[in-house]
Amino acid sequence: MRYALAIGAFLASIHLLAQQDSTRASIDLEQFAERMFQLQDADVNYEDIYESLLLFYTDPLNLNRASQAQLASLYILTPTQIQAFLAYRETNGKLLSIYELQAIEGFDVATIQLLLPFVSLEESSINQGSLMQRMFTENTNRYFLFRYTRFFEEQVGFQPDQENGYLGDPFKLYGRFRSSRRDDFSYGFTFESDAGERIGFDGQPAFDFTSAHIMIENQGPFQKILVGDYQVQAGQGLIFGAGFNAGKGAETVNTIKRNTLGIRPYTSVLETGFFRGGGIALERGDVQLTLFGSRLLQDGNIQTSESVDDFEAFVNSIQTSGFHRTPSELATRNAITETNVGGLFEYQPNRKLQLGLSGLRTTFSTSLLRTDRPYNAFEFSGTTNTVLGSFGSYQWQNFNFFGEVARSSSGGVGMVGGVISSLSQSIDVAISLRDYDRDFHSFYANAFGEGSRTINERGVYWGMKYQPSRKFSVVGYYDKFSFPWLRSGVDAPSDGSEWLGRFTFNPSRSITTFIQMREEIKETSVTMGNLSELQPTVKRNYIFNIDYRLNSAFSMKSRLQTSTFQEAGQFSKGYAIVQDVEYNIGRWRFSGRTALFETDDYDNRQYVYEKDVLYAFSLPAYNGQGVRNYILVQYGMSEAIDLWVRLARFSYRNQDVVGSGLDESQGPDRTELKWMMRWKF
Numbered sequence: 118m119r120y121a122l123a124i125g126a127f128l129a130s131i132h133l134l135a136q137q138d139s140t141r142a143s144i145d146l147e148q149f150a151e152r153m154f155q156l157q158d159a160d161v162n163y164e165d166i167y168e169s170l171l172l173f174y175t176d177p178l179n180l181n182r183a184s185q186a187q188l189a190s191l192y193i194l195t196p197t198q199i200q201a202f203l204a205y206r207e208t209n210g211k212l213l214s215i216y217e218l219q220a221i222e223g224f225d226v227a228t229i230q231l232l233l234p235f236v237s238l239e240e241s242s243i244n245q246g247s248l249m250q251r252m253f254t255e256n257t258n259r260y261f262l263f264r265y266t267r268f269f270e271e272q273v274g275f276q277p278d279q280e281n282g283y284l285g286d287p288f289k290l291y292g293r294f295r296s297s298r299r300d301d302f303s304y305g306f307t308f309e310s311d312a313g314e315r316i317g318f319d320g321q322p323a324f325d326f327t328s329a330h331i332m333i334e335n336q337g338p339f340q341k342i343l344v345g346d347y348q349v350q351a352g353q354g355l356i357f358g359a360g361f362n363a364g365k366g367a368e369t370v371n372t373i374k375r376n377t378l379g380i381r382p383y384t385s386v387l388e389t390g391f392f393r394g395g396g397i398a399l400e401r402g403d404v405q406l407t408l409f410g411s412r413l414l415q416d417g418n419i420q421t422s423e424s425v426d427d428f429e430a431f432v433n434s435i436q437t438s439g440f441h442r443t444p445s446e447l448a449t450r451n452a453i454t455e456t457n458v459g460g461l462f463e464y465q466p467n468r469k470l471q472l473g474l475s476g477l478r479t480t481f482s483t484s485l486l487r488t489d490r491p492y493n494a495f496e497f498s499g500t501t502n503t504v505l506g507s508f509g510s511y512q513w514q515n516f517n518f519f520g521e522v523a524r525s526s527s528g529g530v531g532m533v534g535g536v537i538s539s540l541s542q543s544i545d546v547a548i549s550l551r552d553y554d555r556d557f558h559s560f561y562a563n564a565f566g567e568g569s570r571t572i573n574e575r576g577v578y579w580g581m582k583y584q585p586s587r588k589f590s591v592v593g594y595y596d597k598f599s600f601p602w603l604r605s606g607v608d609a610p611s612d613g614s615e616w617l618g619r620f621t622f623n624p625s626r627s628i629t630t631f632i633q634m635r636e637e638i639k640e641t642s643v644t645m646g647n648l649s650e651l652q653p654t655v656k657r658n659y660i661f662n663i664d665y666r667l668n669s670a671f672s673m674k675s676r677l678q679t680s681t682f683q684e685a686g687q688f689s690k691g692y693a694i695v696q697d698v699e700y701n702i703g704r705w706r707f708s709g710r711t712a713l714f715e716t717d718d719y720d721n722r723q724y725v726y727e728k729d730v731l732y733a734f735s736l737p738a739y740n741g742q743g744v745r746n747y748i749l750v751q752y753g754m755s756e757a758i759d760l761w762v763r764l765a766r767f768s769y770r771n772q773d774v775v776g777s778g779l780d781e782s783q784g785p786d787r788t789e790l791k792w793m794m795r796w797k798f
Contacts, residue, residue: 274779283313313442351510358563691721
């Protein structure tokens with residue numbers, strides 16, 4: 118019977134077979150990420166999203182070994198689909214064919230098509246040869262890449278006579294080496310110097326930022342042993358919120374729930390938000406214990422004051438820009454030592470129930486003391502913070518319940534929880550509630566919410582997805598939130614709401630269209646004479662998009678997006694008209710864009726995703742009046758070497774200066790050149 122199911126599923130989906138072979142080679146990961154997470158905003162870490170997808174693509178997830186958390190981290194399957202898959206595998210054993218997925222309840226052709234590029238049934242060579250042999254002979258996911266970026270127009274900061282100007286050259290350098298095999302090992306290093314930062318200056322490393330790691334997995338009782346730079350993701354992100362967290366967007370159901378992935382290598386070039394040291398994960402039966410320690414130098418402007426009791430030196434905040442281009446920026450470099458000690462305890466007696474405990478103690482070498490402003494009254498101050506929490510999830514029939522609660526040294530509490538359910542094969546719903554106290558302090562949190570930090574917020578979120586057929590889908594969410602204490606620019610407790618709706622129509626395999634609407638209402642302080650009062654600001658966004666593939670080599674995308682902004686009786690608007698073209702021939706791949714935009718002010722800036730070189734994600738703000746063009750060329754020189762060249766240009770109307778401060782350049786244009794080489798071993 119089992120073989121009959123596999124054969125039947127294969128025959129029923131044989132039209133997908135040829136597509137799988139070509140999809141593995143030609144899938145557009147950028148387009149996939151854009152489609153899954155259509156709400157584009159500067160606050161979202163798209164590079165993390167893109168890199169996570171790319172890792173799954175280059176090293177596919179083995180369905181016969183994949184854990185519940187790994188499947189969930191793709192954000193393709195609903196919790197009900199994951200449970201159905203795990204139950205099927207538990208009952209029937211290993212899958213014999215990838216197309217056996219169609220025999221599992223809740224798996225339709227559209228879902229399988231999304232899943233195919235990121236999964237396989239191939240067994241890795243974990244048991245072939247010694248660990249050292251595998252680490253140095255692995256050739257399926259080992260590469261080195263180098264990237265160069267610069268602007269053509271001279272910026273003020275690079276002029277020789279500029280006082281307190283940039284000390285380095287006007288180009289950015291980035292490089293990365295990595296070798297990895299899923300569930301076995303990973304090692305590599307990353308380096309970067311931003312434009313204006315010196316390379317190899319006295320007493321400092323050759324590059325402004327360097328990062329490295331080595332991780333081995335599944336060695337005896339050790340599930341993981343990691344040394345170097347790393348992140349931790351656990352529970353719903355109240356204490357450890359690293360990694361692939363997309364937030365609110367066009368995927369309105371699956372992305373509200375975080376997944377516990379534990380300790381994982383850090384390979385980005387953001388110079389904060391990670392740990393540097395080492396950690397281990399031990400696993401025995403249903404129990405897993407993770408312990409780690411970190412010591413990291415952070416940037417900060419150390420000040421002294423005789424009026425501050427108990428300490429003489431202090432900093433107002435940890436600086437996160439990572440820039441060290443000017444003498445004043447260099448003076449803040451590595452001024453503070455941050456020490457972290459933490460751990461996780463997880464208990465999972467079955468695939469439906471997961472419980473966990475987590476904790477983190479952070480110590481700074483210099484006290485933090487926020488600027489004396491009313492909205493900072495409940496911010497963290499001092500040298501040491503401890504945050505402890507518990508998390509869990511439970512699957513009951515078609516309902517997946519999840520939540521986490523944590524408490525910091527200040528006594529502040531953070532809570533978040535919710536439920537995701539598949540009411541039918543065509544309807545998925547989600548509800549999430551959150552309550553983060555105004556004095557809840559968790560430095561590595563990244564829980565679901567409206568604000569950029571997990572503090573001073575309450576809210577309830579409803580999400581829905583309705584897909585009656587492969588051609589039609591309707592998604593939407595409504596989020597109601599409040600801020601119990603003051604915020605920067607808001608002189609009283611405030612509230613707001615946000616909703617999004619999107620209708621997608623796929624008339625054929627070659628054409629995809631959608632219409633998306635979004636409204637966000639937030640209260641802000643408006644000065645009326647000598648008084649300040651709260652008034653709502655209303656921002657509305659509208660997008661119409663159509664993708665059409667004329668043949669296997671040529672595709673186009675057209676988009677119109679507009680916005681309006683209302684505040685204190687003032688009304689402003691903006692729009693962008695975008696035309697993309699892509700053409701593939703042989704080893705060449707060409708992508709280009711022409712965009713016309715006009716906005717009344719910065720509140721109506723238009724974020725439009727742009728294709729970029731590998732491991733880079735471009736999301737510039739189209740603001741003002743002008744035209745944006747870019748062309749991206751990729752050339753597969755050989756099986757081992759790929760080259761990218763990208764030229765992008767803003768041409769503004771009615772202005773003779775671009776940028777401000779040290780970034781200012783004369784003339785109406787801003788032109789960027791970027792080239793990259795990847796060498797696959």
